Amino acid sequence: MLRIVCLLVAMMAPGMTAADVDAVYDFDSRSEEQRYQNLISELRCPKCQNQNIADSNSPISKDMRNAVYQMMLDGKSNDDIVDSLVGRFGEFVKYKPDLESRTFVLWATPFIAVLGGILLVVGVVIRSRRAGMAAPELSAEEQARIDKMLAERNQNGND
Structure with a gap:
């Protein structure tokens, strides 16, 4: 019985470990690969909203990456590629409209x-400078009260 269970687990294991592998694109030169990376990092995923299509794992981002790669193979310029995707998905896909x-x-x-x-x-x-400059004048009575308080304070402090 243990052998049968082990056999079943061994047969199911490859299916459980299968990962979703992104497409691997071949480029003629390093500059073309850099151009591709720049394009996919400048375009926003319509589904994720705050991720570029380079970082997003959504199906629409994968389709957009494939479209960018295919248009690059067809000899389209960066502006043509971006305009095509903007025409398809709207101005939202551009981080810098x-x-x-x-x-x-x-x-x-x-x-x-x-x-x-x-x-x-x-x-x-x-406003604060104007308020500081225009200090209100004290009346004679107020000045006399202040002088009296200061005199009492000085007299109490000296005792």
């Missing part, structure tokens, strides 16, 4: 936020 009227706010938001922060700090500093 082009500066257009509809993406202007996306590009301008960091500058607007920094400028707003600087203006806020300048306003607070100016």
Whole structure:
């Protein structure tokens, strides 16, 4: 009975250890391989949203990597490859969208936020300096009370 169980485990073991192996791409030169790596690291996975297609294991990323490789073999330029994938999946797949009227706010938001922060700090500093310069005058009665308190303090401190 033990032999049968061992035989069954041995027969099932290769199926349990099979791993999902990514496709291995052959390139003519190191520069082509580097170009491929740059392209797949610059394109975002539509499913994972915050991973590039080089790091994602989703099926759509695998399809996109295959498409990039195939288009490279067909002699397409980087712009043609990116435009093709943008046409298929939308502008979202680009980590750095082009500066257009509809993406202007996306590009301008960091500058607007920094400028707003600087203006806020300048306003607070100016307001605090103005408040410090315009110290209110004490009335004669208030000045007399302060002088009396200081005199009492000095008298108590010397005893």
